Each structure stands twice: as C-alpha cells, then as structure tokens.
Amino acid sequence: xxxxxxxxxxxxxTARAKGENPDAIERENIRLRGExxxxxxxARAEGRLLMMGLLFLAAFVTVGARMGTLAASQPEExxxxxxxxxxxxxxxDITDREGRVLATNLVTHALYAQPPMLVDPERTADKLIAxxxxxxxxxxxxxxxGARKFVWIKKKISxxxxxxxxxxxxxxxxxxxxxxxxxxxxxxxxHILGGARFGAEGVNSAEVxxxxxxxxxxxxxLRDPANxxxxxxxxxxxxxxxxxxxxxxxxxxLMGAKGATAILMEAHTGEIVAMASLPDFDPNDRPAPxxxxxxxxxxxxxxxxxxxxxxxSTFKVFAVAQAMEMGLVNPSTMxxxxxxxxxxxxxxxxxxxxxxxxxxxxxxxxxxxxxxARIVQMIGAExxxxxxxxxxxxxxxxxxxxxxxxxxPILPPKWSDISAMTIGYGHGLAASPLHLAAAYAAFANGGRxxxxxxxxxxxxxxxxxxxxxxxxRRTLAMMRAVVTRGTASFADVKGYQVAGKTGSAxxxxxxxxxxxxxxxxxxxxxxPVTDPKYVLVVSLxxxxxxxxxxxxxxxxxxxxxxxxxxxxxxxxxxxxxPEEGPSVLEGIQLVKASAGH
Amino acid sequence: xxTLIYLATALAVMGLAFWAYRVNYETQDRLxxxxxxxxxxxxxxxxxGVLNAExxxxxxxxxxxxxxxxxxxRVPLLPLAPEQFGTAAQVAYPLPEGEAGGEGGAGLADVxxxxxxxxTGADLMPAVEDGQ
Numbered sequence: 001x002x003x004x005x006x007x008x009x010x011x012x013x014t015a016r017a018k019g020e021n022p023d024a025i026e027r028e029n030i031r032l033r034g035e036x037x038x039x040x041x042x043a044r045a046e047g048r049l050l051m052m053g054l055l056f057l058a059a060f061v062t063v064g065a066r067m068g069t070l071a072a073s074q075p076e077e078x079x080x081x082x083x084x085x086x087x088x089x090x091x092x093d094i095t096d097r098e099g100r101v102l103a104t105n106l107v108t109h110a111l112y113a114q115p116p117m118l119v120d121p122e123r124t125a126d127k128l129i130a131x132x133x134x135x136x137x138x139x140x141x142x143x144x145x146g147a148r149k150f151v152w153i154k155k156k157i158s159x160x161x162x163x164x165x166x167x168x169x170x171x172x173x174x175x176x177x178x179x180x181x182x183x184x185x186x187x188x189x190x191h192i193l194g195g196a197r198f199g200a201e202g203v204n205s206a207e208v209x210x211x212x213x214x215x216x217x218x219x220x221x222l223r224d225p226a227n228x229x230x231x232x233x234x235x236x237x238x239x240x241x242x243x244x245x246x247x248x249x250x251x252x253x254l255m256g257a258k259g260a261t262a263i264l265m266e267a268h269t270g271e272i273v274a275m276a277s278l279p280d281f282d283p284n285d286r287p288a289p290x291x292x293x294x295x296x297x298x299x300x301x302x303x304x305x306x307x308x309x310x311x312x313s314t315f316k317v318f319a320v321a322q323a324m325e326m327g328l329v330n331p332s333t334m335x336x337x338x339x340x341x342x343x344x345x346x347x348x349x350x351x352x353x354x355x356x357x358x359x360x361x362x363x364x365x366x367x368x369x370x371x372x373a374r375i376v377q378m379i380g381a382e383x384x385x386x387x388x389x390x391x392x393x394x395x396x397x398x399x400x401x402x403x404x405x406x407x408x409p410i411l412p413p414k415w416s417d418i419s420a421m422t423i424g425y426g427h428g429l430a431a432s433p434l435h436l437a438a439a440y441a442a443f444a445n446g447g448r449x450x451x452x453x454x455x456x457x458x459x460x461x462x463x464x465x466x467x468x469x470x471x472x473r474r475t476l477a478m479m480r481a482v483v484t485r486g487t488a489s490f491a492d493v494k495g496y497q498v499a500g501k502t503g504s505a506x507x508x509x510x511x512x513x514x515x516x517x518x519x520x521x522x523x524x525x526x527x528p529v530t531d532p533k534y535v536l537v538v539s540l541x542x543x544x545x546x547x548x549x550x551x552x553x554x555x556x557x558x559x560x561x562x563x564x565x566x567x568x569x570x571x572x573x574x575x576x577x578p579e580e581g582p583s584v585l586e587g588i589q590l591v592k593a594s595a596g597h
Numbered sequence: 598x599x600t601l602i603y604l605a606t607a608l609a610v611m612g613l614a615f616w617a618y619r620v621n622y623e624t625q626d627r628l629x630x631x632x633x634x635x636x637x638x639x640x641x642x643x644x645x646g647v648l649n650a651e652x653x654x655x656x657x658x659x660x661x662x663x664x665x666x667x668x669x670x671r672v673p674l675l676p677l678a679p680e681q682f683g684t685a686a687q688v689a690y691p692l693p694e695g696e697a698g699g700e701g702g703a704g705l706a707d708v709x710x711x712x713x714x715x716x717t718g719a720d721l722m723p724a725v726e727d728g729q
Contacts, residue, residue, distance in 0.1 A: 101653035107643055184653035242658030243676070495679050572677040 006030060090179065091208050092222045093231040094193065094215075096238040097273075097456040103193055103215070103283075105208075106182045109162050109175040111154040112203070115144045118172030127168045128153065131161055155198060156180050176203045181215075183283045189241050191277045191302040192234070192401070192454060195286040211286065212300070214454060216402040235271035235456040240264065243569045244274040248538070251562030252278050255543035259296075260562075261303035263437040263537045264570065267444030267526065269460040270452045272399070273534070273574070275434075277303040303539070305399060306407045308430040311539075312503030312555070313367045313487075314524045315426035318439065319376050320360055321475045322387045325467045328378045331361045331474055337371040346418055348373050351554075364478045364501065365486035369425045376424035377417070384420050390449060390466045391439040393431050399452045407432040426503050433522070437537040440524050443479070444532035447472040480529045487554070490561040491523055493568045495578020500525025500536075500563070502555035507542070518542050521555030523563040527571070528579060536570075538563040 006029045012022040094103040118124055121144035129137050132154060143151045156178060157165070165173055181196035194213020198206045207223075210216035218232055244262050252260040264274040281287050281299040290298040296307060323329045334357045339350040354368050363371030376384060388394060396408045410430035412419040422428040434452055441450035449463035467475075479499035482488045487502045503522040506514040522539040526532045543558035544551050552558070571578070654660075665674045 100656075101649055104650045104653065105646060106650050107647070182650050182654075184650055185657045186659060188658060239658065242662075246658075246662070493679065568679060569676055571679055572681065577682050578679040 004029060004033070006033075090229065091181065091196075092224075092227055092229060094222075095231045095233050096236045096241075097233060097271075098237065099231075099233070100238045101184060102189060102234065102236070102238070103181060103183050103196075105179045108156050108158065108178050108180050110152070110178045110201075110206070111157050111162075111165060112174055112176060113144065113151045113153055114172050114174060115146070115148055115151060116172070118144055119170055121145050121172075124168060124170045124173065128165070128173075131164045152201075155201075174203075176205075178206055179208060181208050181284075185238065185242075186284070187280045187282045188238070188245065189236055189275075190280045190283050191300075191304070191403075192236060192275060193283050194402070195283040197286075212403065213283075213401055217400045217404075233456045234454050235266075235273060236275070236454070237273050237573075240570055240573050241274040241276065243573060244566060245276045245278075245280075247562065247566045247569055248276050249278060251538075251558075251565065252540060252543070255540055255545050255558045255562070257540040257543035257558070259303055259541035260543075261307065261433050261537075261539045262563075262566065263304050263433055263535075264566075265437045265441055265450075265452060265535045267441040267450070267532050267535050268462075270438065270441060270450040270463075271456060271460070272434075272452055272454050274570075275304050275454075277301070277305075277307075302401070302403050303541070304433050305397060305401055306403050306432065308407055308410055308432050309520045309522075309539070310427050310430050310505040310508065311433070311436055311522050311524075312426040312505035312520070313369075314436060314501050314503035314522050315424065315429075316364055316367065316372045317443070317475055317479060317501055318388065318391065319372050319379065319384070319424040320364055320478065321443070321467055321471055322379055322384065323360075323375045324471045324474060325387075326379065326383070329360050329375065331359065331478060333360050334358070335360060335363055335371045335374050337363065337368045337374075339368075339370050341370040341373060343373070343418055343421065348421065361478050361481055365481050367482075367487055367502070372425045373421040376421050379420075381415050381417050381420035384423065385415050387466070388423070388429070390464075391442060392449065392451075393429065393435055393439065397432060397434045397438065397452055399434060400454045407434070409435065426505060433537045433539050436522070436524050437535050440526060440537070441535045442466050443472045443475050444526040444535055445472075476526060476529055476532065479526065483525070487556040488523060488525070488560045488563075490556065491525060491564040491567070493527075493564055493571065496567055496571050496576065497528040497530055497579055498525050498564070498567055499527065499529040499532075500560075502560055504554040504556075517553070519544070519553040519555075519558075521553065521558040523555055523559040525563060525567075527567055528576060530579060533576070534574065536563055536567060538566065 006026050007022065008025070008029075011025050015022045015025060090105055093101060093105070095101055113124075115121065122141060125137055125140040125144055128140060129135050135153070140153075153173075154161075162175060165175075178198075183190075183193060183195075192213055194215040195211045196208050196215050197211050199209035200207050210219040210222065214232070214234065215222070221227065222232060244264060248260050248262045251257075259278060261277045262274070263272060263276075265272050279299045287299060289295075289300055295301055296303070301307065320329070324331075329335070336356065337350070337354045337358045338356050339348075339353045341348040348369050350369050351367070354362075354366050354371075358366060358368055358371055360371075360375070362368075363375070379387075385394075393409055394411060396405045398404065409432070412423070412428050419428045438450050438452045442448060445462075446469040447465055447467040449466050451460075451463060453460070476499050479501055480497070482501050483492050483498050488498075488500050491498050491500055491502075501524055503524070505520045505522075506516070507518040507520055508514055520539065520541055521543050522537065524535070524537045526535055538559045540555075540558045540562065544553045545557050546552070547557060665672075
C-alpha cells in the first residue's frame with residue numbers, strides 16, 4: 001500500500017506560492033488517514049462479530065442436535081465399562097444358612113396365540129389338546145375363531161412341550177420368554193418360603209411377585225436390582241429342616257395326629273434353624289386358599305406362626321420363674337397342692353391328687369395345676385401380665401413372614417385373678433408355638449428376651465433382660481428334672497441333657513367349652529442343659545397313642561417321644577457332641593454289633 | 598519452504614485421517630466382540646442358574662433319602678446318630694516304622710501298649726489255628 005505523505009511537497013509548494021497555510025494540508029491529510037483507519041477497524045470488528053455469531057450458532061446447533069438425538073433414541077447400556085454392571089433384573093435367590101438353594105429362577109416360555117395369524121384354528125386346537133390335556137377344546141376354538149387378537153394359552157411350558165408346539169408349525173402360535181420361580185426342594189420349608197406368582201405380564205417378560213411367607217415379606221428386597229443378585233440368606237438349615245420334617249411326619253402318623261408343628265431355634269440369637277408345619281404343600285404348585293370353613297384345615301396354614309393354641313402346662317415355668325425372680329419362692333419352697341382348689345365358684349383340678357403339699361420343683365415335675373395357681377396368687381394378675389408381655393406373649397411374633405401378624409395371641413377380655421391362675425397353667429391365653437419357643441429361649445440364654453428371626457447373621461443384639469441369670473439357671477434345672485423323673489421322660493436323649501416341659505391342653509370347642517378327647521400336646525425344651533444352645537418346640541394336634549393298656553393323649557406320651565427322636569436326629573447334625581461320650585469299650589461293641597447286622 | 602510445509606501438513610492430515618478411520622473401525626469391531634461376549638456371559642449365567650437349580654433339585658433331601666433306601670444293600674447308610682461320635686483315644690496310632698529313635702521313642706512305645714488291648718483279640722487267632 002502506498003502511503004500518502006502528510007506534507008506532499010508539490011501541494012505545499014503550490015500552497016506557499018498561493019500564500020495559503022501549508023499546515024491546513026497536513027491536517028486535512030491527517031483527518032483523511034484517520035477516517036480510512038476507522039473504516040478499516042470497523043470492517044474488521046464487524047467481521048469478528050460475524051465470526052463469533054457463526055461459532056455460537058454452530059455450538060448451539062451441535063448441542064441442540066445432540067439433545068434431540070438423545071431424546072429421540074432408545075436408551076442403551078454403556079458398553080465400555082470395565083467392571084460388569086452390578087445390576088440384575090432377576091428376582092434374587094433364597095438360600096439356607098449354608099448357601100444351599102431354597103428358591104431360584106428358571107427360564108421357561110409362555111405360550112400365546114394371535115388368532116388372526118392362525119392357519120387352521122381347529123387343527124391347531126386339536127394338536128394343542130394332545131400336548132396339554134388340561135385345556136378346554138371348545139373354549140380354545142371359541143377363542144381362536146372369535147374376534148380376539150391375542151390369547152394366552154399357557155403361562156409356563158417345559159422345553160419338551162415347547163418343541164412339541166413348534167412341531168405343530170402354526171405361525172399364529174408364539175412364545176414369550178418367562179422367568180419362573182422354582183423351589184427345588186419341593187414341599188421342604190414350604191410355609192417359610194410361601195410361594196410366588198406372575199404379576200404384570202407382557203409378551204417379553206413378566207414380573208414375579210411373592211404370594212406368602214418370606215417371598216412376600218421380602219418382596220421389595222428380592223426384586224431390588226441394586227442388590228446385584230445377592231441371595232437372601234435364611235437362618236434355616238436345609239438338612240436339619242429335612243430331618244425335623246421327616247421325624248415330625250413320622251410322629252404325626254404314629255400318633256394319629258391331624259396336624260403337627262416343630263420349631264428349632266438358636267437360643268442366643270433367635271435364629272430359627274428349622275420350622276415345620278404339617279400338613280404342608282408344594283410351593284411350586286401352591287393350592288388355592290380355602291374360601292369357607294376353618295382356615296387351619298388348609299395345608300397353607302402355618303401352625304407354628306399362625307396357629308394360636310392354649311399351650312397348657314408349658315406355661316407353668318413362667319409363673320415359677322417369675323415368682324423366683326420376685327423372691328417369693330425358691331425351688332424347695334413348699335406349696336399347697338390339695339386338689340381340688342376352690343376359687344370363688346371355680347374349681348381347679350389336678351390330673352392326680354398330689355397330696356397336701358409339694359416343693360416348687362415338684363410342682364413343675366408333677367405338673368400340678370393347683371400348685372401353679374397358688375404361686376400365681378402370690379404374684380398377682382397385673383405383674384403376671386407384665387412378665388408375659390416382656391416375654392412377647394401379648395403381641396404377634398415379629399418374625400419375617402407376612403402371616404406373622406395374623407398369629408395374634410388370644411387374651412382374656414379381663415385379666416382377673418381367676419384368669420391369671422388359669423393362664424399360669426396355660427389355659428385362657430392362646431399363643432403360637434413360636435411365641436413359646438422365643439420365651440423358652442430366654443431361659444436358655446440366661447434370661448434375655450429373644451426376637452425370633454428367619455434371616456441369618458444380621459448382627460443380633462442381646463435383648464433386654466427379663467429375668468436374672470440365676471433364675472434362668474434354676475428354672476432350667478427344674479425342667480431338667482421334668483425330663484429325668486417327670487412327665488417328659490420320653491424326651492430324654494442320652495448325651496444331650498434335654499430339659500423341657502410338656503403341656504397337654506384340651507382343645508376349645510368353637511361353640512364354647514372344651515373337647516374331652518381332643519388334646520393339643522406340646523413339648524417345649526432346651527438342650528444341652530449344661531450349655532444351652534437350642535430351643536425345640538414340638539406340638540401335635542389331636543395326637544393319641546395306645547400304651548400300657550389305655551389310650552393316652554397327654555403330651556408326655558405324644559409330643560415328648562417325637563421331640564426326643566428329633567433331638568437324637570438333629571443333635572449330631574447341629575455338630576453337638578454328646579456329653580457322656582461312649583467309652584472305648586462301648587465303641588468296640590457297637591462296631592461289632594453293626595457288623596453283625 | 599512454504600510449499601514444503603503445506604505438503605507436510607496435507608500429508609499429516611491424510612495420515613491422521615487414515616489413523617482415525619482405522620481406530621474407528623477397530624473400536625467398532627471391539628465393541629461388537631464385547632457385545633458378543635456380554636451375550637455369551639449372560640447365556641452362561643443363565644446356564645449356571647439352570648445347573649444350580651438342577652443341582653439343588655438332584656440333591657433335594659427327599660431324593661437322597663430315596664436313593665439311600667434303594668441302594669441300602671450296597672451302601673448301608675443310616676442317619677447320623679449321637680452314638681457315632683468317637684473320641685481321639687478310639688483311633689489307633691500307626692505302628693512305629695522300624696525303630697524310632699530320640700525323644701519320640703518313649704511316646705510311641707506307650708502307644709503300642711494301649712493298642713495291646715485290641716491285639717489280645719488278634720492273639721487268639723493263632724491259638725484257634727493251633728487247635729485245628
């Protein structure tokens with residue numbers, strides 16, 4: 001660019017010659033140069049602004065376009081994350097305390113039809129009936145030829161059935177993948193597990209919802225994807241549960257009982273190791289609940305948790321323990337036991353007349369109603385109510401089953417002195433066997449309240465103290481005497497030092513009064529008494545046995561032998577070593593004896 | 598000089614473009630592999646689930662009990678009983694191999710004494726044979 005000089009010589013000379021001021025020329029030139037400069041600057045600034053505008057436009061268009069694609073596209077899992085995503089949409093498994101599977105999922109298929117696509121509806125219906133004989137032919141043909149566009153045929157089919165349906169070859173028959181809940185052990189622990197069914201159903205998937213038991217109580221947890229497929233570990237032990245159910249079933253059949261229940265619980269933690277209720281059912285094929293009649297006649301009824309019964313003499317130890325805790329009696333205090341005892345217009349009878357007086361220990365060993373009623377008289381009704389409340393008898397058990405709240409104890413409408421006395425020996429207050437097990441656990445763990453639970457290892461804290469350690473120990477000693485020389489002698493197992501108490505309660509008629517020949521026989525016990533670890537409650541509904549010349553219905557003849565056999569079977573499985581180990585010589589004899597068989 | 602720089606830049610751009618193209622396709626290949634692997638893992642997981650379920654089904658206590666009953670003649674298995682707990686004293690020590698020297702010798706000799714209780718039974722055998 002050629003710069004114009006500020007003082008061009010030619011013009012200055014000309015101006016001088018004309019007598020003008022040459023500085024005017026310079027100023028004019030400076031002004032022109034300034035204007036030119038300004039125009040240039042403006043053009044550049046405009047250019048920059050334009051550029052900036054374009055850049056911003058491009059940026060906004062990019063962001064907008066990205067937002068648009070994100071909003072319009074299907075969400076997709078990130079593919080490049082190193083760690084496998086810990087999210088599983090499956091319902092979590094349920095395992096026992098050793099990790100053995102109690103409930104798991106299996107992939108199957110559901111069969112549905114789209115009638116407009118069916119080539120030959122009648123032939124297809126016939127072939128389907130050949131595969132699934134339980135289908136209704138008339139209904140299928142009506143569905144296939146009617147106006148329906150979509151028909152579910154079967155919710156779960158096996159791979160063989162699926163192949164057979166494939167072989168029909170009709171394009172209107174279609175399959176949807178399904179995850180079904182499987183209980184591989186069949187009816188084992190059926191009442192605990194409950195069952196599951198399909199909830200909302202679509203073609204590509206269906207949600208599985210728990211219907212009862214832990215499946216329903218933990219439904220939210222089991223379906224929570226954030227658990228990453230971690231199983232729900234129950235406190236149940238599969239092998240012990242199987243042994244308990246086997247022995248209980250044998251005992252129920254032998255004693256001709258119509259129902260039975262057994263609970264084995266860890267005394268210190270309240271973890272339920274085994275809990276059985278018979279008759280039971282298969283959770284893979286859960287029967288429909290009864291719509292009329294007595295709910296307890298249905299196999300779905302969990303006698304251990306839902307069944308509330310008057311538990312009879314098993315309650316006597318509570319009265320004695322409380323009296324000892326209050327310092328009213330000690331094991332050798334003599335109590336009047338002359339039978340019958342008259343209280344107002346009521347009469348309290350004993351099974352036999354035990355003479356004018358018995359020691360407190362013998363009141364328990366001989367199971368004297370009169371003696372217990374006298375002890376309760378000393379305690380007083382209100383204090384008794386408080387003690388039973390502390391032990392958990394006034395509320396439903398807090399165990400993790402949906403059915404638990406229905407096992408609400410039946411209490412007397414007014415806790416009068418006379419009802420306190422009958423409650424003292426186990427009549428007038430109906431509670432579930434699980435209540436009883438939890439309360440007996442307090443004796444076994446040195447006097448602390450136990451909360452029954454079905455979940456393994458969740459940091460159990462010791463419960464509040466309900467009685468002193470000394471009282472718990474002395475009560476156990478009495479219960480041990482019941483087994484060594486009292487009503488529960490059939491529950492004794494060599495080496496396991498069983499302590500316990502039997503209870504036989506006449507069943508209440510729905511119309512009022514009691515049946516003469518229907519007895520609920522219960523054994524509640526603790527073993528081994530030297531270092532109590534486990535609580536066992538066995539209850540037989542209407543059991544009886546013919547022995548020594550007469551039909552016997554008391555728990556000492558029905559529930560106690562079943563409990564004894566159960567402890568004998570379960571003890572070794574629990575890893576309990578018999579206390580009086582067989583001597584070397586016995587061992588040799590045993591080997592020879594079994595070799596001889 | 599300037600031409601050289603332009604040329605070099607153009608070549609570099611082409612080189613980078615080629616590199617980016619290759620990396621892009623390689624990434625897509627790897628993503629495809631990953632997808633296939635994930636699918637395989639999912640199906641293997643499903644397989645493990647089925648096998649676990651089958652294992653649990655085959656090991657259900659009912660079936661094991663039936664199997665034990667069926668094969669009782671060949672393998673007489675009975676439920677574990679409390680009498681089957683033994684003591685360490687019931688287990689025979691192995692006989693010392695040759696002569697045990699040093700401090701252990703005395704202990705082993707003591708053990709041999711204890712086993713004598715059983716071997717008295719064995720001693721009867723030659724006596725019976727003698728009698729024949």
